[in-house]
Amino acid sequence: MEKQILKLLERSGPMTGGEVWEHVGGNGLLLWRTCSLSSAIVMGPVGTRYLRLDRRVPGFGRLSPSIFREFLTYRVLGCAGQEDAIREKCERVERHIEEVSRVKLDLAYHTMTSLASHLDSELPIEKRVCFIIAGDIVYAMAHDVPRPERSTGKMVKGSDMDIVIIVEDDFPESLMNR
Structure with missing residues (x-):
């Protein structure tokens, strides 16, 4: 598998882990492992890593993005000698992620202001409600790669x-339940 990946990267230039997976196919975790252990594949990081609490695992935190998401979306792979091209690809991916984050942050902001305006028309909320934006958006790490939503199973x-x-x-329960 390593030789196949190296041929692809030599022919096509640096790619994200997800782009490599699209071409190579197969088991994604095996691909991640192969790339991670290879001394011939150069990997460039994109974005930020952070520790987050996970309510599904009480008392523990986890890295975000997950190791596999990081490989697919926030890791650029290339060959030795392609360092400049890897850095340029990392910068392009970073700009794209920042733009996706900005768009999603704007949507979150407009959603919150619309809701606040609606609630405020019925009850002054200035000192009664606090809105917090959390997760990938605030770290400029939002992505637009289709994935199944865990709670619904639908693709998002x-x-x-x-x-x-x-x-x-x-706070009135009738307003909370809207």
Whole structure:
């Protein structure tokens, strides 16, 4: 598999792990392992890594993006001698991720302001509600790679928008349930 990957990278130039997987196919984790252990494949990182709490694993955190998502979306692969091209590809991927993050942040902001405006027309909320944007968006790490949404099983376009809304204890339940 390593020889096949190297031929592809020599022929096509640097690619993300996901782009390599599209060409090579097969088991994605085996591809990740092969690339990670290869001394002939040069890998360039893109973006930020951060530790996040995971409610599915009480008391533990996890890295975000996940190791596999990081490989597919935020890792550029190339061959020795392609370092300049790898760096340029990393910069292009980074710009794309920043643009996706900006668009998703704008959507989250407009969603929150619309909701706040709607709620405020019924009840002054300025000191009663707090909106928090969290997750990939705030780290400029949002992506637009199709993936199955864990909660629904449906395909979605990239990372989700984590919006947390905190209200006072005496906030009307009828407004919370909308």
